[in-house]
Amino acid sequence: MQQIIPKKCTVLIIGGGPAGSSAATHLAKTGVDVVLLERAEFPRNQVGESLIPHFWKFTDQLGVSEKIQQQGFLSKAGGITVWNGQVHQILFSDYGYTRPGLHVERDIFDHLLLEHSKQQGALVFNRVAVKQVDLSSANPVVAYMDTRGEANIAGTIECRFVVDASGHSSLLAHQLDTRQNIGSEMNFLSLWGYFKDSRYAGVDRQSHSYSELNSVAPVTFVMSHEDGWLWHIVLREKTSVGLIVQSEKMKGMDKQQREFYFKQSCARLPHLKDLLRDAQFIEGSLQYRPDYSYYATQTCKENYYCIGDAAGFVDPIFSHGIQNAFYNAAVASLAISESLKNTAKSARYAQLCESRIQQFYGFSRALSLGDFGVHGVNRDLVKSLMKSMSPLELGLMLVASEMTNRSENFKQLAHEAGVWERFSQQHEQQKRGVIEDLKF
Template sequence: MSRSAVPKKAQILVLGGGPAGSYTACMLALEGFDVVLLEAAKFPRYHIGESMLPSCPQFLKLIDLEETVENFGFCNKPGAALKLVGEKKEAYTDFIRTHPENRSWNVTRADFDEILLRHAEKVGVKVFEETRAFSIKFVNDNPKGRPLAVKWQNIIDRNVSGTVSFEYLVDATGRDGIMAQKYLKHRKVNTSLRNVACWGYWKGAGVYGVGTSRENAPWFEAHTEESGWNWFIPLHNGMTSVGVVINEDAGNQRKLAAKRANGGVASTLKRHYLDCLQLSPGLIDLLGDAKLLEDGPYPVVQSASDFSYNAPTYSGDHYRLIGDAAAFIDPFFSSGVHLALTGGLAAAVSIASSIRGEYSETEGCKYHDAKIGVAYTRFLVVVLSAYKQMRAQNRSVLSDFDEDNFDRAFDIIRPVIQGDADVGRRMSEDELQKLIALCGSALLPVDPEVYARVVSRLDTKLVDPRGAIVTPEEIDLLVPNDLEARLVLKEINARKSTGGLFLTISDSFEEVTAGFSARVHRGNIGLISHAPKANSTSGFSIQVGKARPSHLPHLLLLFFGVVLALLFHQYGTFGVV
């Protein structure tokens, strides 16, 4: 669209055209709402974060984009390999073994993000690129109140600027987060995850699992000195994304040591990057004779802070925060786009219900906040459990959680830890440390042959991946003298508890949060009210079809349930990516 075509008024204004913003805009435009999207960059534009989760295709199906992305030719991602302990075999998470539809991709984000943005245009979103929002006007000039209008400016021709008013605002401006950083000022960095990332692209690298069902799965490996981890992600264009995530202090110490060893001359970013790659010998083996790409359109090695952060709220009167504008979690479990689309859908259904007068803004905001808060906290817990194993330390992490969000999630898993239904009190530091430790074995690395052998001889109801969750204690009683069966059953039940990482959207999110679930029928998306019942707990949900409350008791264990009770101290592996 032309630079001067930004309208003076919109029903819904979306700031940011990344996955979160484009997805929300698509969902709302498909409902017939008037949606305007402002994006500061010109697409396609580069972005890191190439590894997708199996939930991604399922989210895309809701906006009729799954087939388009599938046909683009991105590298298929059948699972993921993780090596957290040097002397032990890597764990492997097989996405498609039990559910072929759970495949995902390793993507080039410039292409993936542009596909989403162009689809938004196709379904009726008015998209304006190279247009930056630089200030927001609020009712009574109160930044904690309702936003009314945004001042924008074209970044190429600064003489082109204007103001657009709106009824609803969706902030998807990424880490810059105009609402969170400039106005709300409520973002909190998690001190346990102050990391720095650096990365580059290689040509001629090897392939993990070549010739097997694991071929092209990404590889994630902890540093031998317990300072962080490295990634190895094959891409469809023949390149391999190879990166380093290192604790900020540890990284600075390595740079200082290199400077001393080099006669006082500071190490370059490239030298630091190559040095850190040596901390993951399995990754070095995969690189083989590969060459670092030095003649591409981007810097040879790029770097960015990788601090995880969240906030006490992600919405307010007629506005929603989504994607990295809301919260960011360490990328060890490739959760970025998953959380972006999760938040985008929450924003869309809550705004749709508000517009239609079904529920109040207060109710919609409560749902949106709880959904993003719990999703973030779930990933935070499993990320911290992985880091605890990588770093082999036992430090307090209690202060890093937003207590309200954590308590909501912890209420779901407390009965698994304690063996009772006590949900009325705050967690103790001891309980939290127990949670982090036990969470370290979400999926056990059972060989496919063993898995097939066990499944063929056990009762089909017992091995049904969509059946009720069976606790580790129950499994031990059912097959007390059958080690193979115990391992397979614990893996199956761990997968039941990993939410959007493996299951379909309808199975993964059919829970209730803040008294609501989400209705995602085309032309009638919105919230579904679930009257609270005595002594009930609240999870969170995306509903495809009618509410099915009979499933809630087991689905409330979503993501955590059995994960927490697997034998971490015995197997020491973690495999949810």
């Protein structure tokens, strides 16, 4: 017997990825009646398998860290980059992190988070796609298509707040025409696929066979190439390999040509070809995302909040996506629960949330865009965020941006914000992070 979708609720969340599920958990924990509509059937696939250790502070708040640990995802000690021929290694433990980063299968990770939100009391419906949100009255009305049964059934649900966590499809930003592309200065696309039995880069800078995963910890491997950059992320039963490529390079290519380009790059690029020498490509696993950089100019109003990728996404280079999703969900949930307590202030809470979301994205953009400019960055907001960050966290970000030749914006903003001296020690450490070569 199918669970009936209610006609009304207090908060309606669109999408059950990390942003939506964590907002649902936060709100359900405080006793708010939450309905979450997800168009896919979970577990569903998603790109973005590298988590930097910052994420634990959010999963602690959600009360889900223990479940994540029990899942046995692969722990990673840091990353190795080969950028324009220069090799760097970064270890999270050098920046005060006592917990590791993770390589996660996103279908499992996201499912675990969504199940957790159900356990906290959120009403979750898979295979129900939101089509339209009517924001013309104080209480939004959300139109959906329920695809659970043999025939699709249209319906509506009225709520006090809509949270758009629809990810890359950014339903509300499209509807409200607030979605902006980053601009021609950074126009990349991504192609990614999966391999069986790939070797992996170990924390000892050597390449290891898959069977050694239990004895030598992996790192995320990132490398620049002539058309962009790539990642190699080993998971428990397969390995994710992704290419970020200037869109111009692949203009006019069809699916087959893209696959040819991908396979050829994997067989040709130094280091990557060594890691993949014993590996088999999992046929049918290649995926493609054009124009992945965009942002919404307005993310929060009195009765709606856009969070996670629905609010914007810059670039996967610093593994910021899931962290952003968690952060946005936390601030939006706080703004909503405070608004429920004090309706007269709901516009003010939405405004505060808006500036927090733009601040974090601005920081991410300033970091990721590097030489590509600072399109859409509110410098003052970013500087105030930098002032509140710990020197170790800033140090790690500086190093990461140095490793990938993107540190100009970051350094300039850190100087302007007057925080540069606080973490210049880490900058020295970064120089020590330069290593001669990889042993593979």
